[in-house]
Amino acid sequence: MYSLAKQLAGRMKEIIEIESEIAEAESVSKGEQVVRNLEQKRSDLIKTFTRDELLVIKTVMNVGRSERGYRHYFDSDDVELIYLSIELNEHELMKKYSHFLVHKTKQELADGIEYHTLVSSFLKEGMEILKL
Template sequence: MAKLYINKGGYLLLYSLAISLTGRMRAIMEIESEMAEAKLSHLGEEVVRALEQKRSDLINSCTRDELLVIKTVMNVGRSERGYRYYFDRDDVEIIHLPIELSGPELMQKYSYYLVHKTKQELSGGIEYYTAVSEQLKEGMEILKL
């Protein structure tokens, strides 16, 4: 794949790449779902470690550009909604604010600082983050992927 150069038309390319990566993002979310089920079912450390390794391998098999897009979708999911936290309970309410920007515009807004990160920084930022599935799901919904 050609290296992404972010210019005026480059954000359309980012959005197109996001569309093509929906399967990979869903695969990451599925593995994390399996990990959560394995932990709840007490299937053992080896099963959980195997799933963690599978997730890590999937993330590390991505190119830098693919990681940039995945991290951007996560950022959209984390930042484009409102959240209400309650002091007397642990749950968080998502406030569905109106989305005024298009998909490519959102990709531009949330990838702005990520374009300077290396592949290792991007993969580490995804691999070691605990709310990847939640943010990917929200980001994909917002971007209509």
């Protein structure tokens, strides 16, 4: 599974890049149509992945979401990232975080990635933790 994650690193970066374009378009108010086109581009990219590839991407996201600590402040929207020590190696992390995902269909995995609002940040963290 980890070797497939290494192969998919470039395509995962494409998803991150499209999401940064979406965020930029929303921040400078380029228009709803531009944002919708970018969201469609991301959706089309996600649909090109196989079930196994989607399983790997979702696993990388789960590693990024769960292997770090987060401190939320009640008086602001700021979130502080806490760098916890990681005791498992890359293969063990992939196995741990894919355990329950193996029961999901391709459509469930694609929807879970497509409709998640923090895909980029979780993918970046997961890729950093897994050294992809």
